Amino acid sequence: MTTTIKACIFDLDGVIVDTAVYHYKAWKRLANELGFDFTEHQNEQLKGVSRTRSLELILGWGGVTKTAEEQVELATRKNNWYVEMINQMTPAEILPGAKEFLEACRNTGLKTALGSASKNSMTILNKVGIANLFDAIVDGNHVTTPKPDPEVFLKGAEALGVAPAECVVFEDAIAGVQAAKNGGMKAVGIGSPDVLTEADLVVSGLDKVTIETIKEL
The missing domain is CATH 3.40.50.1000 (HAD superfamily/HAD-like)
Structure with a gap:
């Protein structure tokens, strides 16, 4: 049948x-502000991964520890940059x-x-x-x-x-x-x-x- x-x-x-390129640019900007770099190879590992989990992975790669409250603030900041970029899409x-x-x-x-x-x-x-x-x-x-x-x-x-x-x-x-x-x-x-x-x-x-x-x- x-x-x-x-x-x-x-x-x-x-x-x-x-839109992966915009996620990448926003995460990279965040990593740079925290004092480390974020590569395209690392970005590939975030495909289909939630924003919260992505941040945990990035902080781990950078060897940076943040409180739960700070993580929420960082994830929000990254998302705001991302939204600014996608608002320019055509x-x-x-x-x-x-x-x-x-x-x-x-x-x-x-x-x-x-x-x-x-x-x-x-x-x-x-x-x-x-x-x-x-x-x-x-x-x-x-x-x-x-x-x-x-x-x-x-x-x-x-x-x-x-x-x-x-x-x-x-x-x-x-x-x-x-x-x-x-x-x-x-x-x-x-x-x-x-x-x-x-x-x-x-x-x-x-x-x-x-x-x-x-x-x-």
Whole structure:
């Protein structure tokens, strides 16, 4: 028995837009103010990691100890810088093929949802001009458990009124692919097949995938 795919759920960062550079710049600024440096290699290790946990890792790398209250203040400062940067985003920052694929989904009757840990997703979608291409948006303001827990994707399916088995998730992080599989969904990895080994299909970007490919999953 084959299940018909009725919906596509997209992670935001690394799939639709690449805001990792802004996270990196904000964390680096914070590290520098605390008297140490923060590298791009270290930044890679923060993919899909919460803001609080990211700060703990960075302080550990820098050998800096802060109280719980100070950590809250530092995380807030970093986020304020990040928000300032994403408020300058433009439609030119949508990753290749993302807008076209979202439009194709809608034109063929597939429902679309965003499933992101970001609490700033609406700001980003509005700045790049594609908020209207999603039927539902589930982000860090709506979920309590991080990926690989499937909560964000299950809530996305629920908001769209479709069964998890009828959804395909697009993710660039290992934890995100695992979250999709944990929720009983198909997963398309955006990135390297060597890294995203659990995905049903791996492509380099949404410009490399078609509606036909999705329906064949």
